[in-house]
Amino acid sequence: MKKSQWNEYELIKLLQKLPEVEDKRSRSEVYHHVNNRSIRKRKQKKNWIPLFAATAALLLVAVLGASILNGESTDKKSPRSQFISMDQVEKQEDKKESNESDYNTEKAKENKAAVESDAMADEKETLNDEEDYASKAEANESDQAANREAVTIGVPDDQSNYIIPITVSSASASLAQALVEAMTNAKEEAWGLTDYYPLDITISDGAENNQIIIDLSEDSPLITLDSTFLAALQETVKYNQIESVVFTTNGQPGVSFSHAGMLKTLEISKFDKKAFLLYQLHETSRRFLAPSNISYDSITDALASLKEDPGIEGISPSVPQTIGWDNVREHKRTLEIDLSNDTRIDDTDETKTAIEAILFTAKDFGFEQVQLFNASINQVQELDLSAPITIPAAPNYIE
Amino acid sequence: MDSVFQELYEKYHKDLYQFLFYMVKKHEVAEDIVQEVYIRVLKSYDRFEGKSSEKTWLYSIARNAAIDYFRKEKGWKQRLLENFDLDKQPVKDVQPLPEEIAIQNAEVQGIYQSLHSCTLDQRSVIILRYIQGLSIMETAAVLDWTESKVKTTQHRALKAIKKKMEEKGREEGNSIEKIPME
Numbered sequence: 001m002k003k004s005q006w007n008e009y010e011l012i013k014l015l016q017k018l019p020e021v022e023d024k025r026s027r028s029e030v031y032h033h034v035n036n037r038s039i040r041k042r043k044q045k046k047n048w049i050p051l052f053a054a055t056a057a058l059l060l061v062a063v064l065g066a067s068i069l070n071g072e073s074t075d076k077k078s079p080r081s082q083f084i085s086m087d088q089v090e091k092q093e094d095k096k097e098s099n100e101s102d103y104n105t106e107k108a109k110e111n112k113a114a115v116e117s118d119a120m121a122d123e124k125e126t127l128n129d130e131e132d133y134a135s136k137a138e139a140n141e142s143d144q145a146a147n148r149e150a151v152t153i154g155v156p157d158d159q160s161n162y163i164i165p166i167t168v169s170s171a172s173a174s175l176a177q178a179l180v181e182a183m184t185n186a187k188e189e190a191w192g193l194t195d196y197y198p199l200d201i202t203i204s205d206g207a208e209n210n211q212i213i214i215d216l217s218e219d220s221p222l223i224t225l226d227s228t229f230l231a232a233l234q235e236t237v238k239y240n241q242i243e244s245v246v247f248t249t250n251g252q253p254g255v256s257f258s259h260a261g262m263l264k265t266l267e268i269s270k271f272d273k274k275a276f277l278l279y280q281l282h283e284t285s286r287r288f289l290a291p292s293n294i295s296y297d298s299i300t301d302a303l304a305s306l307k308e309d310p311g312i313e314g315i316s317p318s319v320p321q322t323i324g325w326d327n328v329r330e331h332k333r334t335l336e337i338d339l340s341n342d343t344r345i346d347d348t349d350e351t352k353t354a355i356e357a358i359l360f361t362a363k364d365f366g367f368e369q370v371q372l373f374n375a376s377i378n379q380v381q382e383l384d385l386s387a388p389i390t391i392p393a394a395p396n397y398i399e
Numbered sequence: 400m401d402s403v404f405q406e407l408y409e410k411y412h413k414d415l416y417q418f419l420f421y422m423v424k425k426h427e428v429a430e431d432i433v434q435e436v437y438i439r440v441l442k443s444y445d446r447f448e449g450k451s452s453e454k455t456w457l458y459s460i461a462r463n464a465a466i467d468y469f470r471k472e473k474g475w476k477q478r479l480l481e482n483f484d485l486d487k488q489p490v491k492d493v494q495p496l497p498e499e500i501a502i503q504n505a506e507v508q509g510i511y512q513s514l515h516s517c518t519l520d521q522r523s524v525i526i527l528r529y530i531q532g533l534s535i536m537e538t539a540a541v542l543d544w545t546e547s548k549v550k551t552t553q554h555r556a557l558k559a560i561k562k563k564m565e566e567k568g569r570e571e572g573n574s575i576e577k578i579p580m581e
Contacts, residue, residue: 003506004568008557011564014510015529019499023416023430027408033430034404034437159546161536225532259414259532312536313546 016221020258151178152394154235155186156194156228157314158281162290163228163235164193167394175240176203176212191288191398192281192314196232210243216255226257230266235291237268239394244268271366275302276357276395277310278318289357289395290315291364299335299365300328306357318357320350334369334388335362345375345385352381356395363391403444404437411454414531415461421526422465424515426497435464455540458533462523462541469519505571513563521556524549 023030151170154163166186172178183197199222202215214233216222222229237245245266247255254264272295279290292310296302306319323345327338337358345351355372362370369388378386415436420429439460447456495501500511514522520542527533527541528549535553539546 004565006561006564006568008561011510011557011560012529014506015514015525015560017503017507018421018511018530019503019507021417021420021497021499022413023433024426025430027405027412030408030412030430030434030437031401031404033434034441159535159550161534224530227532228534 152239154232165235167397176205192285213246215248224258275305276360278316319354335367339374359391458541513560516563524552525556
């Protein structure tokens with residue numbers, strides 16, 4: 001180790017190189033210990049009080065005895081105060097333990113309703129009508145794939161809490177090449193996002209249509225930092241009509257990720273039922289639509305959340321309080337929204353962004369069009385509100 | 400075997416064990432604490448139903464168990480003398496390197512040792528963020544902190560590690576390779 005100066009980036013890279021460490025015991029061995037210890041703990045609890053009392057008494061006798069022998073009457077306070085301090089320490093520990101269990105209970109309560117993106121990957125159940133939307137929308141997207149003009153990549157926000165899909169133009173016929181170019185040319189920091197790309201991976205086109213192969217090296221830091229990588233990949237896959245992603249390690253099938261485990265392919269989720277909020281790092285930074293980490297049970301709930309402030313730095317509601325609706329209906333692949341009478345629709349960037357947030361939220365539920373009824377004006381920038389609006393292929397297009 | 404234990408083990412054992420190992424630096428201690436974590440979790444699991452934050456919930460229990468270990472290790476005498484302020488006490492590094500680290504190159508060994516020049520809070524943040532790969536939001540949930548506190552602590556931790564790494568660099572020879580700062 002010769003270097004005498006390091007920067008943060010180098011240190012982080014080095015921290016990520018720390019090896020994986022495993023418990024060498026088997027599951028049943030661990031269970032055996034856990035079981036034995038639970039029993040032993042109960043026994044120890046019973047023995048603790050007399051043991052503590054005996055130790056304290058001995059300590060008291062020893063210290064008192066020493067002070068009497070030395071004739072130091074002024075030191076009489078010392079053992080008492082020490083004894084009290086010990087008692088207080090024990091109480092502090094007890095209090096801490098009870099706080100901790102309160103905290104855990106509290107956390108458990110809080111988390112009952114929360115469903116995050118990790119959990120969504122496992123959620124395979126879809127309602128019949130949603131499957132219908134899905135298959136139809138998929139067909140539509142396959143048509144778009146043939147004429148690819150743009151490519152989308154998922155980029156973590158400044159705090160790596162959200163993955164923002166960013167769409168850039170691309171003339172490349174090869175899907176893999178289009179992705180590599182987009183990742184190489186991404187200006188994440190200028191956009192107010194994390195400087196994430198390019199990644200230490202090789203992307204190539206697969207043998208099948210709309211298939212890509214992602215190869216990682218054995219010591220790739222992405223194997224450990226797989227949560228963000230797989231989430232970013234999911235957003236990348238979602239808007240590029242990619243049908244399958246094959247993982248390899250140095251050309252061999254599969255990647256053994258630290259958290260996701262061994263994956264040979266990526267499970268592709270096209271309809272995550274997320275709400276699109278607004279992300280903006282600073283007042284002067286570019287604004288993007290950011291899919292929520294939470295999935296919603298219904299389009300009504302998802303739309304309502306567009307007006308709520310999640311209280312997360314950089315993330316704000318995408319629909320202002322001045323826009324409201326009385327009724328939401330599903331009509332085949334079109335979502336129909338009756339705007340309230342007091343809704344103000346202006347021909348502004350803010351209103352356009354709000355409508356786009358509604359469009360992409362609807363898209364995440366499998367809709368292809370959105371029609372707004374009762375709008376006070378018919379045109380918001382290039383959006384024609386007098387007819388159903390066809391949802392664009394991908395959000396956050398950067399020229 | 401308890402089905403809850405079985406499920407938790409499958410999903411989180413690897414992560415929890417690794418987190419604890421990097422916190423305490425000893426396999427035998429990490430083995431001991433991870434068992435304690437299961438005991439605490441199994442005791443309160445019936446009150447927990449949320450799936451999404453199970454991970455951060457478990458990490459928070461693991462961290463508390465690790466802190467309890469350090470507290471016990473120090474002993475009550477030292478606790479009274481040091482005013483019970485554990486978080487401000489860096490842990491001195493006198494142990495031999497574990498096998499997994501000993502086979503790594505000098506820089507990785509150096510960062511491993513430097514990690515323990517941080518306070519417990521700083522070390523928790525660094526391990527959660529860069530070794531376990533948690534986001535700032537998840538780390539804040541584990542530690543029950545605000546995101547800005549996570550960011551500040553992360554920054555200070557990296558500063559402490561940088562200082563230690565640079566000290567080591569200087570110690571390890573006069574031939575110094577100068578690298579410009581960012």
